[in-house]
Amino acid sequence: MSLSDGLAKTRGGFLSRLFGRKAEEPITPEFLDELEEALLRADLSVSLVDPLMAQVRDLASTGELKTVPKALDAVREVLVAELTKQDASLRSGGKPRVILVVGVNGSGKTTTAAKLAKRLRDAGESPLLVAADTFRAAAIEQLETWASRLDIPIVSGRPDGDPAAVVFDAINAANARGNSTVIADTAGRLHTKGHLMDELGKIVRVTGRAREGAPDEVLLVLDGTAGQNAIQQARQFTKDANVTGLVITKLDGTAKGGAVFAIVHELGLPVKYLGVGEKADDLVPMDARAFVDALLPRAA
Amino acid sequence: MFEQLSDKLNVTFERLRGRPRVSEADLEEALRDVRVALLEADVNLKVVRQLIATVRERALGEKVLESITGAQQVVKIVHDALVEMLGGEAAPIERAATPPTVVLLVGLQGSGKTTTAGKLANTLRKQGRHPLLVAADVHRPAAIDQLRALGKQLGIPVTEVNASRVASDVAAAIAAAPAQARDTVIVDTAGRLHIDDEMMKEVEAVVAAAKPHEVLLVVDAMTGQDAVEAASAFKARLPISGLVLTKVDSDARGGASLSIRAATGIPVKLLGVGEKLDALEVFHPDRLAQRILGMGDVLTLVEKAQEAVDRKTAEEQTKKLLEARFTFEDFYATLQQVKRMGPIGDLMKMIPGMGAVAKQLPTGPEAEAQMKRIEAMISSMTRAERVDPTIINGSRRRRIAAGSGTTVTEVNQLIKQFAEMQKLMKQMGGLAKSGRLPRIPGMPMPR
Ligand SMILES: Nc1nc2c(ncn2[C@@H]2O[C@H](COP(=O)(O)OP(=O)(O)O)[C@@H](O)[C@H]2O)c(=O)[nH]1
Ligand SMILES: Nc1nc2c(ncn2[C@@H]2O[C@H](COP(=O)(O)OP(=O)(O)O)[C@@H](O)[C@H]2O)c(=O)[nH]1
Ligand SMILES: [Mg+2]
Ligand SMILES: [Mg+2]
Numbered sequence: 001m002s003l004s005d006g007l008a009k010t011r012g013g014f015l016s017r018l019f020g021r022k023a024e025e026p027i028t029p030e031f032l033d034e035l036e037e038a039l040l041r042a043d044l045s046v047s048l049v050d051p052l053m054a055q056v057r058d059l060a061s062t063g064e065l066k067t068v069p070k071a072l073d074a075v076r077e078v079l080v081a082e083l084t085k086q087d088a089s090l091r092s093g094g095k096p097r098v099i100l101v102v103g104v105n106g107s108g109k110t111t112t113a114a115k116l117a118k119r120l121r122d123a124g125e126s127p128l129l130v131a132a133d134t135f136r137a138a139a140i141e142q143l144e145t146w147a148s149r150l151d152i153p154i155v156s157g158r159p160d161g162d163p164a165a166v167v168f169d170a171i172n173a174a175n176a177r178g179n180s181t182v183i184a185d186t187a188g189r190l191h192t193k194g195h196l197m198d199e200l201g202k203i204v205r206v207t208g209r210a211r212e213g214a215p216d217e218v219l220l221v222l223d224g225t226a227g228q229n230a231i232q233q234a235r236q237f238t239k240d241a242n243v244t245g246l247v248i249t250k251l252d253g254t255a256k257g258g259a260v261f262a263i264v265h266e267l268g269l270p271v272k273y274l275g276v277g278e279k280a281d282d283l284v285p286m287d288a289r290a291f292v293d294a295l296l297p298r299a300a
Numbered sequence: 301m302f303e304q305l306s307d308k309l310n311v312t313f314e315r316l317r318g319r320p321r322v323s324e325a326d327l328e329e330a331l332r333d334v335r336v337a338l339l340e341a342d343v344n345l346k347v348v349r350q351l352i353a354t355v356r357e358r359a360l361g362e363k364v365l366e367s368i369t370g371a372q373q374v375v376k377i378v379h380d381a382l383v384e385m386l387g388g389e390a391a392p393i394e395r396a397a398t399p400p401t402v403v404l405l406v407g408l409q410g411s412g413k414t415t416t417a418g419k420l421a422n423t424l425r426k427q428g429r430h431p432l433l434v435a436a437d438v439h440r441p442a443a444i445d446q447l448r449a450l451g452k453q454l455g456i457p458v459t460e461v462n463a464s465r466v467a468s469d470v471a472a473a474i475a476a477a478p479a480q481a482r483d484t485v486i487v488d489t490a491g492r493l494h495i496d497d498e499m500m501k502e503v504e505a506v507v508a509a510a511k512p513h514e515v516l517l518v519v520d521a522m523t524g525q526d527a528v529e530a531a532s533a534f535k536a537r538l539p540i541s542g543l544v545l546t547k548v549d550s551d552a553r554g555g556a557s558l559s560i561r562a563a564t565g566i567p568v569k570l571l572g573v574g575e576k577l578d579a580l581e582v583f584h585p586d587r588l589a590q591r592i593l594g595m596g597d598v599l600t601l602v603e604k605a606q607e608a609v610d611r612k613t614a615e616e617q618t619k620k621l622l623e624a625r626f627t628f629e630d631f632y633a634t635l636q637q638v639k640r641m642g643p644i645g646d647l648m649k650m651i652p653g654m655g656a657v658a659k660q661l662p663t664g665p666e667a668e669a670q671m672k673r674i675e676a677m678i679s680s681m682t683r684a685e686r687v688d689p690t691i692i693n694g695s696r697r698r699r700i701a702a703g704s705g706t707t708v709t710e711v712n713q714l715i716k717q718f719a720e721m722q723k724l725m726k727q728m729g730g731l732a733k734s735g736r737l738p739r740i741p742g743m744p745m746p747r
Binding site for chain 1: 335336339340341342344345408409410411412439440441442443445446447448449450453493494495520522523524525526527529530547549550551552553555556575
């Protein structure tokens with residue numbers, strides 16, 4: 001699925017009323033209120049929206065911004081710039097490349113691991129999946145089902161086994177078998193649970209023992225429907241697990257994932273992929289323009 | 301999880317409380333803070349506006365602006381509006397007159413439906429019921445394995461459905477339940493987007509076939525502004541009877557629950573508070589409202605405070621606190637006032653500005669004794685030391701300890717706590733002044 005197809009469903013309704021406007025329409029107080037509403041309803045943090053709107057109001061009052069489309073373009077531009085400051089390509093610092101997929105419960109980690117494996121395989125790589133969620137019931141079976149569907153090799157942990165050991169073994173297995181990338185799915189954990197975050201820190205450290213400099217990527221999977229708590233999640237995971245990039249899932253719904261702006265702004269993390277469905281192909285590289293256009297749609 | 305919101309509102313109202321009357325400007329400032337706090341708690345924008353409008357209208361309607369106890373009234377108005385928004389009594393899970401009772405769990409992907417199915421079965425069994433779990437998620441890989449594993453852990457039977465006949469298999473499992481001596485059937489369904497018409501039709505068919513007594517919408521407490529949109533869409537197509545809020549063990553402020561309740565009327569019934577199968581709690585709206593505001597019986601305390609606290613002193617102290625000029629001298633004066641009012645544990649919170657720092661201070665049965673020691677230590681300080689604690693060096697600490705019959709460790713601890721409190725107050729002061737937020741560096745407007 002293409003990004004615009006995946007995100008297309010999120011258009012319409014309130015937003016089309018707001019943005020399906022004539023090109024020369026002047027900026028009115030009502031428009032400014034509606035713009036603010038669109039941003040807040042997309043989960044952009046009030047700590048970003050308030051100053052942003054203050055600037056728009058300023059520029060509108062001095063006449064520097066005159067029409068509705070100009071104002072919208074200006075805001076879009078700010079938002080796109082915020083999202084494109086960082087390099088969003090997948091890093092690699094050795095063989096095999098090691099990618100850890102982390103995040104809170106139910107955000108879409110396992111599905112993202114499977115989708116990413118397929119993407120890389122389609123690009124000519126030979127990925128190895130690692131089922132290292134040894135905690136949640138049938139989490140291993142879930143990734144194994146994906147692996148067999150996609151015909152991608154997998155190394156699995158045992159229920160209640162040590163996840164760090166599974167990842168360590170898998171990296172060695174990848175070395176022996178010549179897999180170019182190891183993608184390890186980890187158990188969901190709330191960022192507030194110290195012991196679980198410690199466990200994750202250990203997984204990160206152990207990968208470095210299996211391959212110098214690993215992991216190359218620690219992808220934090222954020223649920224696109226999450227609100228301001230996503231910021232807390234990103235802070236804590238970055239602190240405990242050295243997050244290198246973000247994946248935002250479930251953007252095929254009506255949520256816009258706007259909480260990510262505060263995260264990118266504060267932590268300087270790149271958004272690497274977007275999840276736009278439950279199928280294997282529903283993972284697309286970050287496209288800042290399409291993401292922002294879904295938030296503030298252009299008149300059709 | 302709601303603590304931050306309550307802290308924020310407390311800061312606002314403690315500031316207000318220190319003033320003899322609320323001007324219209326004060327009210328607007330307080331309402332601005334309430335707006336920010338609620339938005340940061342993920343309360344839906346429409347609901348925030350509704351709440352603010354209600355509070356403003358009532359505050360003006362009650363002629364609060366001319367009233368000497370205006371601040372207290374504003375606190376009460378916000379509190380009452382929140383309670384109303386959350387609904388009245390805790391709603392129990394329905395029980396069918398003729399068994400089996402059928403409970404269906406629905407919701408977005410990953411919200412916690414399958415886990416909640418296991419938890420609910422576990423809870424009901426503890427209450428003497430005989431649940432049957434039905435695995436009707438034929439879409440997510442290994443979803444049936446997941447519920448089967450939970451059933452095995454619990455020793456509760458699990459019936460699976462066939463992907464090609466989900467609705468009729470669910471109906472068949474329910475029909476077969478009495479013969480297996482099962483009086484309650486809990487049906488786990490696939491996660492689905494509210495805008496996925498095909499999937500919504502699937503679950504409509506399951507509802508039509510299963511005729512459930514409860515259709516519970518399972519919602520992640522971390523959900524943002526979209527919660528209302530999704531919940532409304534589910535409610536438009538299914539007879540949703542209650543909400544289960546999951547992952548409440550996170551630090552999410554949980555505005556989603558408030559939003560959904562206010563916007564759709566769906567009552568919150570259960571809270572998921574962990575990954576384990578016993579981590580399910582009954583939800584009490586009244587408790588939640590109090591927790592949101594961090595109030596407890598603050599309203600009665602406010603009344604008591606009016607009599608006891610010399611308003612002018614309180615006002616000065618609030619000002620000093622917010623500017624981090626609060627000294628041991630002021631602290632001592634505050635303690636004296638508090639002593640006049642009764643049990644310290646309860647009353648600490650009431651002193652303007654103190655609610656947020658109450659965590660730093662002793663509570664519980666030992667609090668009274670500990671307060672005495674603190675008082676003794678402060679009395680043993682010189683005036684210069686009380687005004688500027690940074691001069692209290694090692695030998696001064698030994699002298700204070702000896703003079704107050706305490707230990708140097710205790711003195712150290714007091715000074716450290718005091719410093720932390722000052723730091724906290726400084727942050728609050730900054731927050732208080734930021735009616736207008738600063739321009740964010742690195743986010744310039746293009747021209
Ligand atoms: N609609 C939609 N659902 C998704 C997406 N990514 C994951 N999911 C679903 O979300 C649920 C949880 O995903 P899973 O990968 O098991 O999450 P995990 O607990 O973080 O491993 C599953 O039902 C997935 O099918 C996405 O991009 N869009
Ligand atoms: N911490 C925590 N995790 C939960 C809670 N409820 C569910 N989970 C986790 O959230 C994830 C998704 O739950 P699941 O039941 O599979 O969601 P479903 O896709 O809606 O069926 C799993 O990792 C669960 O362990 C809860 O109340 N607290
Ligand atoms: Mg998983
Ligand atoms: Mg499920």
